[in-house]
Amino acid sequence: MKSGFVNIFGKPNAGKSTLLNALIGEKMAIVSSKVQTTRHRIKAFLTKPGEYQIIFSDTPGIIEPKYKLHERMMQSVKTALEDADVALLLADATKDFAETIEMFRQLRLKVPSILVLNKTDKLKAGKIEEIKQTAEGSSFKKIIDISALTHKNLDILLATIIELLPEGEAFYDEDELTDLPTKFFVGEMIREKVYELFSEEIPYQTAVIINEFKEKESLIKIQADIIVHRESQKAILLGEGGKMIKQLGTLSRNEIEKFLQQKIFLQLFIKVKPKWRDDDFKLKEYGY
Ligand code: GDP
Ligand code: MG
Numbered sequence: 001m002k003s004g005f006v007n008i009f010g011k012p013n014a015g016k017s018t019l020l021n022a023l024i025g026e027k028m029a030i031v032s033s034k035v036q037t038t039r040h041r042i043k044a045f046l047t048k049p050g051e052y053q054i055i056f057s058d059t060p061g062i063i064e065p066k067y068k069l070h071e072r073m074m075q076s077v078k079t080a081l082e083d084a085d086v087a088l089l090l091a092d093a094t095k096d097f098a099e100t101i102e103m104f105r106q107l108r109l110k111v112p113s114i115l116v117l118n119k120t121d122k123l124k125a126g127k128i129e130e131i132k133q134t135a136e137g138s139s140f141k142k143i144i145d146i147s148a149l150t151h152k153n154l155d156i157l158l159a160t161i162i163e164l165l166p167e168g169e170a171f172y173d174e175d176e177l178t179d180l181p182t183k184f185f186v187g188e189m190i191r192e193k194v195y196e197l198f199s200e201e202i203p204y205q206t207a208v209i210i211n212e213f214k215e216k217e218s219l220i221k222i223q224a225d226i227i228v229h230r231e232s233q234k235a236i237l238l239g240e241g242g243k244m245i246k247q248l249g250t251l252s253r254n255e256i257e258k259f260l261q262q263k264i265f266l267q268l269f270i271k272v273k274p275k276w277r278d279d280d281f282k283l284k285e286y287g288y
Helices: 016-024 068-082 097-107 125-135 154-164 182-197 231-238 240-260 280-285
Strands: 002-010 042-048 052-058 086-092 113-118 142-145 207-215 220-228 264-272
Touching (some): 016 154, 052 154
């Protein structure tokens, strides 16, 4: 039996969440085309009883510590670096891969690492070979071209990971999928819909807190607060005559019901808390 921790690193938008979802086969990490969607480390387990258990972590993208929130993201990236058995360094092969590969070199990883070139469904075979050659001669144990979207070469990636994992017993029960509570995923799904419906700074300045998660006889009652910085943002989230918040509620409810396989009653409140992102106390309260 082999078991261990595998962390997925890469710039925002490289496809880390998509890859994690593809490997696990459940909607574990929210996926969005906007950057910085993933604020937490998400752990997800892939187990084949008697053969292997892989504990994957999706890490927030590597970014400048501009705000306290970002500093925390960087800290969690470092923590992730230090406790992995295998690191997956994910690069978007369709753009600035050279810069990304250089950044991976600078990380000076002590753990075995695999360079994963993603989004190769958008590239011709010749171009893929060319990029692979750019990365040759570095400390990567292996360079694998994949598509997280079309699942190309995910079997090869999985086999390579298992090869590099240490021998050991499973850390978690074989039927467990994650160490995070359901509540967390529900909050993330609402946040995903905020990303879908609103533009510019709104998604980045929004936090979602689940205040109530009660299983009743025929449904689950969920009450969530959506925290924004300013009154003007609250007005945008509400929309004319409450049009937008209603739409947000419907989209979120559908997504959560699909995930929980149960009917839910969802109540959303919008609250204004100026500068929550620079406030240590509030960051802690919101779970960052
Ligand atoms: P993250 O920020 O690294 O977690 O990136 P996401 O997983 O959220 O993906 C960012 C965007 O890239 C999304 O629009 C994905 O659908 C897209 N994407 C991810 N993997 C692939 C891939 O293999 N091929 C293509 N064409 N798009 C991808
Ligand atoms: Mg992500």
